[in-house]
Amino acid sequence: MKALIKKLVETTGPSGYEAQIRAVVRAEVEPYADEITVDALGNLIVRKGKRSEKGLKIMLAAHIDEIGVIVTHVDAEGFVRFTTLGGVRPHTCVGGRVRFLNGVSGVISMEPPDDLTKQPTFEQLFIDVGLSSNKDAPVKVGDVAAFDRPFLDLGDRLVAKSMDDRIGAAVLIEALRKVKKTPNELYFVFSVQEEVGTRGATTAAYGLDPDLGLAVDVTGTGDTPRRTKVRMQVSLGKGPAIKVRDGGMLADPRVIDWMVRTAEKAKLPYQLEILEGGTTDARAMQLARAGVPAGCLSIPSRYIHSPSEMVDYNDVQQAVKLMVALVSQPVELK
Amino acid sequence: MMTKNNPEFRLPRIGKAQISLLERLSNACAVSGDEGEVRKIVMEQVKPYADDVKVDALGNVLVTRRGKGVPRLKVMLAAHMDEVGMMITVDEDDGIYRFEVVGGIDAWKLVGKPILIGKDHVPGVIGFKPIHLTDADERKKPVSLDNLRIDTGPVTGKVKVGDRATFATRFIQLGPSLRGKALDDRLGIATLIELVRTAPPQIDLQAAFTVQEENGLRGARVASYAFDPDLAIVLDSTPAYDQPTWDDTENTSYNTRLGAGPAIYVADGATLSDPRLVQHLVQTAEAYDIPYQIRQPGSGGTDAGAIHKQRAGIPSISISVPGRYHHSPAALARLSDWQHTLTLVAAALLQLKPDFLTTQER
Numbered sequence: 001m002k003a004l005i006k007k008l009v010e011t012t013g014p015s016g017y018e019a020q021i022r023a024v025v026r027a028e029v030e031p032y033a034d035e036i037t038v039d040a041l042g043n044l045i046v047r048k049g050k051r052s053e054k055g056l057k058i059m060l061a062a063h064i065d066e067i068g069v070i071v072t073h074v075d076a077e078g079f080v081r082f083t084t085l086g087g088v089r090p091h092t093c094v095g096g097r098v099r100f101l102n103g104v105s106g107v108i109s110m111e112p113p114d115d116l117t118k119q120p121t122f123e124q125l126f127i128d129v130g131l132s133s134n135k136d137a138p139v140k141v142g143d144v145a146a147f148d149r150p151f152l153d154l155g156d157r158l159v160a161k162s163m164d165d166r167i168g169a170a171v172l173i174e175a176l177r178k179v180k181k182t183p184n185e186l187y188f189v190f191s192v193q194e195e196v197g198t199r200g201a202t203t204a205a206y207g208l209d210p211d212l213g214l215a216v217d218v219t220g221t222g223d224t225p226r227r228t229k230v231r232m233q234v235s236l237g238k239g240p241a242i243k244v245r246d247g248g249m250l251a252d253p254r255v256i257d258w259m260v261r262t263a264e265k266a267k268l269p270y271q272l273e274i275l276e277g278g279t280t281d282a283r284a285m286q287l288a289r290a291g292v293p294a295g296c297l298s299i300p301s302r303y304i305h306s307p308s309e310m311v312d313y314n315d316v317q318q319a320v321k322l323m324v325a326l327v328s329q330p331v332e333l334k
Numbered sequence: 335m336m337t338k339n340n341p342e343f344r345l346p347r348i349g350k351a352q353i354s355l356l357e358r359l360s361n362a363c364a365v366s367g368d369e370g371e372v373r374k375i376v377m378e379q380v381k382p383y384a385d386d387v388k389v390d391a392l393g394n395v396l397v398t399r400r401g402k403g404v405p406r407l408k409v410m411l412a413a414h415m416d417e418v419g420m421m422i423t424v425d426e427d428d429g430i431y432r433f434e435v436v437g438g439i440d441a442w443k444l445v446g447k448p449i450l451i452g453k454d455h456v457p458g459v460i461g462f463k464p465i466h467l468t469d470a471d472e473r474k475k476p477v478s479l480d481n482l483r484i485d486t487g488p489v490t491g492k493v494k495v496g497d498r499a500t501f502a503t504r505f506i507q508l509g510p511s512l513r514g515k516a517l518d519d520r521l522g523i524a525t526l527i528e529l530v531r532t533a534p535p536q537i538d539l540q541a542a543f544t545v546q547e548e549n550g551l552r553g554a555r556v557a558s559y560a561f562d563p564d565l566a567i568v569l570d571s572t573p574a575y576d577q578p579t580w581d582d583t584e585n586t587s588y589n590t591r592l593g594a595g596p597a598i599y600v601a602d603g604a605t606l607s608d609p610r611l612v613q614h615l616v617q618t619a620e621a622y623d624i625p626y627q628i629r630q631p632g633s634g635g636t637d638a639g640a641i642h643k644q645r646a647g648i649p650s651i652s653i654s655v656p657g658r659y660h661h662s663p664a665a666l667a668r669l670s671d672w673q674h675t676l677t678l679v680a681a682a683l684l685q686l687k688p689d690f691l692t693t694q695e696r
Contacts, residue, residue, distance in 0.1 A: 016606030019696055040647035042696065070601055070631040073586045081586050083632050085601065123587075142600035142612070142628040193606060203647030 001317065002158070004028065005170045006151040009160035012099055014068025014146045015085045015196045018042055020101075021064045025169060025190050032176050033188075043204040044190040048176060054330040055183035059210035059292075060175075060323075061201050061281040062168030062217065063194030066161070067305055068146040069098060069127070071139055078131025080106065080139055083122060086195030090120045092306040098145040104129055104138045105148060147307040156237065156313050163309035165194065167299050167316060168216035175323040183330050191281055198248075201281035205288035212255070212293050212331060213285030216323070218309070219243065219273050219298035232275070234300050236312040239269030240319035243296035248279025249286055254333035255295030259326065266325045268318050273298050293333060297323060345622075345680045346532045348673045353507060355379070356524040360505040360514035363450055365419030365498035366436050366549045369393055370453075372415040372523065376543045379527045394557045395543035401535045405688045410540040410563035410648070411529060411679075412554055412637045413522030413570065414547030417515070418661050419500040420444075422451065422484065422493060429488025431458075434479065436498065437548030442477040443662045449484065452497035458486040501663040510669055517665040519547070521655040522569035525676050534684040547637055551604070554637035558644040564691060565611065565649045567679065568638040571667065572597055572629055572654035588630065590656035592668050595625030596675035599652040602632065604639025608649035610694040615653065618682040624674050629654065649691065653679060 013021030022044050026036065035047040044064070051057055067086035074080050093108045100106075106129035110120045127145075131137055139145075152159040160166075172188050179186070187208050192200035194217075205213060219241050222231030234241050242259045243251045256272075263270040275298075286294035299319055302310040355375075362371040376395050381387055386398040395415070400406075418437030425431055435441070445462045461483050463472075486493055505514035514520075526541055533539040540561040544553035558566065576591040590597040598615050599607050619626040642650035655675045657667040687693070 016601065017609065019609075040649055040691075041642070043647075072630040072632060075584050075586060083630075085606075140628070142631060196606060199606075199643055200647075202643050203645070207646030 001170065001174055002153060002313070004173060005158060005167065008166035008170055009151050009162050012101060012146045013064055013066055014144050015065040015193045017101055017144050018064050018192045022190065025064060025173065028173050029176055029188065039204060039207055041200050041203050042192045043200045045204060045208070046176065046188040048179060048186045048188065049182045049184055051185035052183040055185060056211040056331050057185045057187070057208070058327060058331070059187045059189055059205060059208050059213045059285055060172055060327070061189040061191050061204070061213070061215045061285065062172045063165045063191045063200065063281060064169055065192050065195055066146055066164070067195050068144055071141050071143045073141060074134040074137045074139065076134055078133050078137060080127040080129055082127055085144065087305050089305065090122055090125060093125055094120065096307050097148040098127060099148040100139055100143055100145040102138070102143070106130070149307045157310055158313055159308050159310045161307045161309065163301055163311050164218045164304050167218060167311050171216050171299065171316060171319045171323060174320040175327070178320065178324045179328055182328050184327055186327055194281055198279065198281050198284040201284035202288065205285040205292065209289055210285070210292055213282060214294070214326070215280040215282035215285065215296040216319070217280040217296060217298060218301035218304055218311070219275050220304055221300045221302055224302055234271050234273050236300050236302060236310070237314060238271050240315050240322055241271045241273035241298035241300055243273045243275070243282070243298050246275035246279045247277040249283040249294070251282065251295040252286070252293040255293050258331060258333055259295060259297065262325050263322055266321065268322050270322070271300070345677050346528050348669065348676060352524060352528060355527065356512065356520060357505040359520035359523055360516055363455065363498070363500045364415055364417055365421070365500055366416040366546045368498045369415040369545045373543070376415065376523065376527065380530045380541070383531050390556060390560060392553050392556055393545040394553045396557060396560060397530055397541040399530055399533045399539040399541070401533070401537050403536060406536060406538050407565065407686055407688055407690060408540055408561070408563040409537045409683065409686065410542060410558060410561050410566040410641065411526055412542040412544050412557065412566065412568045412641065413526040414519045414544045414553065414637060415523060416545055416548050417500060417518070418548050419498050420449065420484070422495050422497045422499065425495055426483070429486040431484040431486070431493065433484050433499065437661070439661050441479050441482065444482055445477055447663050448502040449499045450502045451484070451486065451493050451499040454492055456486055456489055456492045457502065458484045458499065461485045503663045511666050512669055512672070513664050513666045515663055515665070517657050517667050518571040518660040521571045521657070521667060521672055525569050525672070525679065528676055529680060529683070532680060536688065537683060537686055544637055551635065551637055551640035555640040555644065558641040558648060562645055563648060565608070566638065566641045567611070568636045568641065568650065568652040569679065570636045570652055570654045571657045571660065572634070573660050574656040574658050589632070590627055590629050590654070592656055592658060593670060594627040594656070595671060596678050597627050597629040597654040597656050599629050599636070599654070600631055602634045602636065604635025605642055605650060605652065607651040608696065610691070610696045611649060611651035613694070614685070615651065615678065615682055618685055619678050622677065622681050624678045624681070626678065
């Protein structure tokens, strides 16, 4: 599975520009799919199974877009000014490298700071793609880039840009491969534009009109050094997390219960997740049409929205097992 | 591809009739939620060319002009009829009224401006303490709505709480430029009326003249639900902040520039344009020698923000006539940018093939 993760995280696919990563995922899922469609916004929708009497129509969503940057101006000296696609923060940018969709690479730096105790603003940052002037610049206003960082295998711990949410996509791909029989009609949705506001899942959920929605996405952890005593109760290596709530959603209590029961029955480790900020595609599914019972299987992750996001490989493998257990049986929500 | 030299299809031109229609539209008062005056002009203009015209529950004008041949793409074009303005909130007697702003207007831009209130266009002025009576400290404080009032004179009985008000500016042509209030988005409305008149035959044109854009893209949301189009193009007007900077450094945040042609959106705060539509507009502009610019990606939003997320998703893009000083008493736009916007959208519609969405790479 590490080879799959490496392939996914090293592909460029900022929000709105998911063509490359969609093609990579499509090649991985094609042998296992009963039907593949790409909808109006670019969501890759993979059906497996047909709904039986005891089954439900279930939408599983992992987003294939990643945070990135977009060019706003190339100045007279050839420096590239930019703004963000999704939740990029300035302190993770300086010294980082980006790769444009057309293959051009660059390094992010900043104007000399007035005050070293303060974070720079995006207006002070620029990308240097190695030019001396803007004449014949290889990038132009509106061009899009993602952070550029190779996959790092530390044994149990894996580090990469865009673990958020290629690790979710990897879990769904592995689960799709491993689900042999299911009474449910499963739609594996590799969604677009999550980082700019769960837009892809919004339209995919409307189109599919599922009975149940489950997102797979990363969540934060409280297990790194900090000065405050208040810590999020999620750690790396203690199993995948079952979301109770985040900044945009209260998970359906029946869905939480079903996930907990399934994990315990399968003797799989799990953690319960309360995330203060942020949200996932599960919110979009929950609010689709007349409302959908929704939940989220989260992969604990450190340093989210930095170019070096870290997950635990055991958590990832347990998440696959839990996902397979969840969708292979008739679902009882009570 | 047909080109500008191909005589088969004449692209629409802006002449005196179009400018005088823009003048009527700019001078009409239609603050969000009270778009009746503009709606009336739109209805009168589009009826002779439409297969179907209706006003929906929120007040959007929904116009369908069907093409010939099968299959046909359903193409939604949207422009918003509403403008930013004010609403009377408290009658303080003697012709003095408290008010709030509708849509985004900086309070300091209101000071001292003549306005028109309600359906009868009752004239008023937004008053503030005169400089004779302010001290140095007071002058440094930001203007807040709490210390502004609308003053009508007094006139009894004609102004009531809930009435909308807009700037009293009258439209004028200044050589190559057009100046008026509410050019955001009467330029889009005037463009859309012209496109309804001249729609190419291979598409079904679904024109939405929308309400309540300035207070949250509300009209477009329900209009796109009703139309359920294959793709959407939004016609708006976006700020140009292209003047030289005060310290002569390079202006790197201009949003758009006057005279540089229609502004094609790649990304704003509400929408990532469909890459196929970006490519289509850019390629059309290049094939027809129409100048264009890419609007600087950033914040803000157009009706596309509501449209693209409707139902199971609608590939969308926006294109704007650049204009200086929007959301103020008087905006300034170039006639040439308007002409090029109309030409580009007309040509892009003409070049839309029925299999566009399945064959175009994204």
